[in-house]
Amino acid sequence: FEFEGANGLNVAPHKPENENLHFLPVSCDDVVKAFFEVQLNQCDESLLFRFLRTSLDPDQRKVLQRWFGLHLVVHKVGNPEKMLYMYGGGGNGKGMVVQMLRSLVTDDAVAALRLKDLTIPSNLELLIGKMAMIGAEGSPETDNEMLKTIVSWEELTVNPKYRDPFGLRPSCLVTQASNPTPHFDDDSDAMVRRVIVLHMTYKPTEAEKIQGIAERIRS
Secondary structure (H helix, E strand, O other), X not given: OEEOHHHOEEOOOOOHHHOOOOOOOOOHHHHHXXXXXXXXXXXXXXXXXXXXXXXXXXXXXXXXXXXXXXXXXXXXXXOOOOEEXXXXXXXXXXXXXXXXXXXXXXXXXXXXXXXXXXXXXXXXXXXXXXXXXXXXXXXXXXXXXXXXXHHOOOOEEEOOOOOOOEEEOOOOEEEEEEOOOOXXXXXXXXXXXXXXEEEOOOOOOOOOOOOOXXXXXXX
């Protein structure tokens, strides 16, 4: 559905011709109710908002909000040519964000690839039909040209084992997380303008930790 100003909502059926095969199992009423709860700050004490408030600054929260939303409409907008890279010491929320994003997109639509996996040509086959490429606890080491090709949604050549190579034009968003600081052997404008970096610095104390918070928020 789409907001249409004062005219309310425009609802499109879930059909292949509308390109909206991926959807969340909620009604429009549920979404509108949740939207206004957020606008009126009625969700501040929920587990999700407590996590966001204690782990991220306001600018970082806005970046994540837009990044998550982009996954739901990316098939209807032009290629953003962006990847999200989160880094920082352990226990500061990177894994939590990755779990929430995978839950939103669903595992069937995710290629679980780390950046270093791009150095193995046969791994590229895993990108077929995926909305997101999500990797965690990896390192920034990668094939830079291959990464730029994937983020730019340009055609690449897949070399599967024991089969002929074939062309693939990926249309997935790339999200990565690691403890080491990202460092790419490429400081060109082409790389700089593609990478959104979130430095996660907050580490909750034992008293602040909520056991099983990721699973509780996902449910």
